[in-house]
Amino acid sequence: MDGILIIDKPYGMTSHDVVNWLRKKYKQKKFGHTGTLDPNATGVLVVLCGKSCKLLQFLSDTDKEYIGQIEFGKSTSTDDIWGKVEAEKEVNLDFSFSEELQKFVGKNHQLVPKTSNKKVNGKKLMDYQREGLEVPKVYSDIEIYSMEDLGDYRFKVSCSSGTYVRSICRDLALNTNNLGCMKSLRRTKVGRFTIDQAQTLEDLETHEPVLYPSIYVLDHLDKINYQPIEDVYQGKRIHLDNSNNEVCILDAGKPIAIYEKEREGLFKSKRGLW
DSSP: OOEEEEEEEOTTOOHHHHHHHHHHHHTOOOEEEESOOOTTOEEEEEEEEGGGGGGGGGOOOOOEEEEEEEEESEEETTSBTTSOEEEEOOOOOOSOHHHHHHTTOEEEEEEOOTTOOOEETTEEHHHHHHTTOOOOOOEEEEEEEEEEEEETTEEEEEEOTTOOHHHHHHHHHHHTTOOEEEEEEEEEEETTEEGGGOBOHHHHHHSOOOEEOGGGGGTTSEEEEOSSTHHHHTTOOEEOOOOSSEEEEEETTEEEEEEEEEETTEEEEEEEOO
């Protein structure tokens, strides 16, 4: 079983739980997921199967789309409703939710949640919090491409990789003289893959898995049809007129190797994919 499987991750399972479920279901060890979803989030989880797992190290940061919802009136330790309530405040509704959403569109310097696994001095932020230490403030440069008001304080956001929807919820509340946190989160798109392509675990109990070609996760790399192809299978250095640092070599339309630039015009094999 080789290729890309798009799963609609259910509520309550970790991304690793899904991988373990697949391993047991198909009696195959080689599964790996990209773009971890928290247990309380649902939606698109991209899973690489079999030989496609060799591609994990080459995947680029991918744009994503989410549907989130805000709950006003409280702030929590995790910036979502599942954390410890740290403060409460009467809700101010004297603002336009749609207008506030649009203020986030563009490049942002976003304060990441205190429960992030980003590291400061070798320690994850969540570990600072867990140990009762002052959590350092860490900011991430992200870009939000679009925001859409879906009603009932729900919104759709299209954004760059590394964007925290819970931070959007927290910051929008603060911008409107409120306290707030994320109430729900559903990922609806990762790169080219959408929620309409995703299969639930229940689907897989009764239907065959829909597998997409491995090349679909290599959109960011130039594709090269090189001859003689035997040189690639033998791991030889090859001459290419290409300005990128990495390229994907194809054989009959299928990716067979990733090559990296050694010097101008000369590339060496980084990983065989066959």
